[in-house]
Amino acid sequence: NAGVTQTPKFQVLKTGQSMTLQCAQDMNHEYMSWYRQDPGMGLRLIHYSVGAGITDQGEVPNGYNVSRSTTEDFPLRLLSAAPSQTSVYFCASLAENTEAFFGQGTRLTVV
Amino acid sequence: RKEVEQDPGPFNVPEGATVAFNCTYSNSASQSFFWYRQDCRKEPKLLMSVYSSGNEDGRFTAQLNRASQYISLLIRDSKLSDSATYLCVASMDSNYQLIWGAGTKLIIKP
Numbered sequence: 001n002a003g004v005t006q007t008p009k010f011q012v013l014k015t016g017q018s019m020t021l022q023c024a025q026d027m028n029h030e031y032m033s034w035y036r037q038d039p040g041m042g043l044r045l046i047h048y049s050v051g052a053g054i055t056d057q058g059e060v061p062n063g064y065n066v067s068r069s070t071t072e073d074f075p076l077r078l079l080s081a082a083p084s085q086t087s088v089y090f091c092a093s094l095a096e097n098t099e100a101f102f103g104q105g106t107r108l109t110v111v
Numbered sequence: 112r113k114e115v116e117q118d119p120g121p122f123n124v125p126e127g128a129t130v131a132f133n134c135t136y137s138n139s140a141s142q143s144f145f146w147y148r149q150d151c152r153k154e155p156k157l158l159m160s161v162y163s164s165g166n167e168d169g170r171f172t173a174q175l176n177r178a179s180q181y182i183s184l185l186i187r188d189s190k191l192s193d194s195a196t197y198l199c200v201a202s203m204d205s206n207y208q209l210i211w212g213a214g215t216k217l218i219i220k221p
Contacts, residue, residue: 031207033207035211040119040213041213042115042198042211042212042213042214043155043198043211044211045208048207048208050207090154090155094207094209096207099145099157100147100155100157100200100209102154102155102156103154104153104154105152105153105154107152
């Protein structure tokens with residue numbers, strides 16, 4: 001049971017480049033989410049999905065897009081990378097009122 | 112004001128000591144609470160859920176005080192391996208969304 005698989009683990013982008021962070025879970029969880037974590041800020045919700053075909057914005061959605069075509073996959077797209085998007089990104093999934101399972105994180109640097 | 116607030120620390124504690132953290136939450140509608148542990152450069156992992164009656168898991172005890180809107184985590188006989196950041200989380204049963212504190216850093220010294 002792999003849990004939540006998140007790729008890549010590290011990425012360096014130039015300002016203006018786009019990329020997709022991949023997230024897949026094999027626990028059949030309906031709810032999936034993307035967070036960014038910055039020093040002293042805690043986890044901030046970017047986008048989330050309560051099921052296939054349904055996505056919604058979180059606290060800090062600007063500059064990011066998501067889609068949820070299947071229950072398993074929830075990719076996060078950076079449309080035009082900016083230095084302010086330098087952060088650690090975590091994908092998470094959970095069933096209702098249960099433990100949240102996280103991917104290993106992506107350390108993104110935008111130069 | 113943040114919805115979930117924690118003292119960022121760091122708490123520097125000698126091995127074997129008892130240490131306690133508090134976490135306050137602002138939304139009185141919050142129903143479920145959790146403590147997560149996050150090691151340096153790793154993903155958060157569930158440490159324990161927090162029930163109204165309090166709960167204990169080995170050296171760890173979590174308490175909920177709804178009247179004062181805070182939860183606490185007590186670690187007894189602290190080990191070097193307890194060094195980590197401890198994240199407090201609140202959620203409402205009506206949805207899946209979790210509200211995270213910024214974390215309290217704990218350093219256990221030999």
